[in-house]
Amino acid sequence: MANADVSIADIKDPDKARQVFQCDKKNNISKLVNFNYDQALGAVVPELEVDGSNTGIVHSFTLTDDAFSGEPFINHKQYYFLAVAYGHNEFMKYSADAAAQVENVSGLTGQKRVYLAGRGNIKVYTGIPHINIGETNPASSYGDGPQIIRLDGQGNGGLSLDLTKETIDEIMSKSPADSANNTFGNSNFPISYQPKYKNNKGPLTIKVIDPLNVKDANYVLRFDSLYKEKINKVSGELGIFAGGDTATKYNSSWTLIDNSTGTEYHSDQSVIANNEQLFLDLGFSVVLNQAYYPGTYMIGYKSTGQLILLKYSVHCRIITAIWNLQLHMRIVPENGCPVFMIRMSLTLITGLEQDLLLTLQILLMMTGMFIIQEVQDRQLL
Secondary structure, eight states: OOSTTOOGGGTTOTTTOOOOOOOBOSSSOOEEEEEEEETTTTEEEEEEEEEOOOSBBOOOOOOOBOTTTOSBOOTTOOEEEOOOOEEEOOSSEEOOOGGGOBTTTEETTSBSOOEEEOOSSOOOEEEOOOOOOSSOOOSOOTTOOOOEEOOSOOOOTTOOOOBOHHHHHHHHTSOOOBTTTBOBTBTTSSSOSSOEEOTTOSSSEEEESOGGGOOSOOEEEEEOOOEEEEEESSSOOTTBOTTOSEEEEEEOOEEEEETTTOOEEEOSSOGGGOBEEEETTTTEEEEOOOOOOSEEEEEEEBTTOOEEEEEEOOGGGHHHHHHHHHHSEEEEEETTEEEEEEOOOTTTSOOOOHHHHHHHHHHHHHTTEEESOOOOOOOOO
């Protein structure tokens, strides 16, 4: 807010208010447009209320610059902020387009106001940046993450993983897989059964939110029993038959245990909520996101007979996967001929869809290489 006198009525005036942060539930609903009646025009006019990120609820973030000047915050100067919660509902899409009148799907009887702003706790807050006073020398900064060791289970939580050099060296020091003498479960099988991940590169998002409260400690995060849960409105497509637009994920709650004290901290929400849970007394937060398996899901049919498919892929991590494949290999002589052996753990290369994996296999065969173990994106189990 430009000053302490700005109110909720001024938030659409860019001279008085600028949006500096937004988050919303991850549910494929992002742009919220209300159709309001304009008396001067004598017609209903669309107005964008929210352009959401659709990435999940976040409870901590950082600001470093003045949204009005574009310059970094000045110590000991007062800055003003206002937070607005909002809700969404759309029983039927509103449309005045004659070609878009579809019974129970869209039309003039659809919902004109899908966005509703909250009315409680609407006040301006004052923030004053300043240098820490006293003998404080935190060993971490906001956003830092710890090293994570996977004790059991599988999955990457939809994240891009990166193993430590120690774990990679462990994998590469082992003998090649052998369906007769060296199978999964053997100590010498080319995999790390308890891999270590680089900081901020594990299957969980754990970050420092208050460096002054972080203590030197070890924690164990334990999942409770898994159960399947149906997810509704997976695609947000309108006109899908009742009972459709759904998919299933494995769901669970979780418990964080402080090994030094035995204190247990329980999750506020399940792993499919994609919620950032704050542990203010510990100085960090935890986010777990249950990913879909990659591939194509049939989620329903429309009245027109159209089959609705939803494809989850991880193409954003293809380059990383190929780089890892090329990097972690060694030449093993076989009958006098060098053969390129690529060894990896289940977490070394993640997110390969079947079509990509097939492409890589063909590419490697053409260059004299071959894959001895296949992996794919996994839900947290």
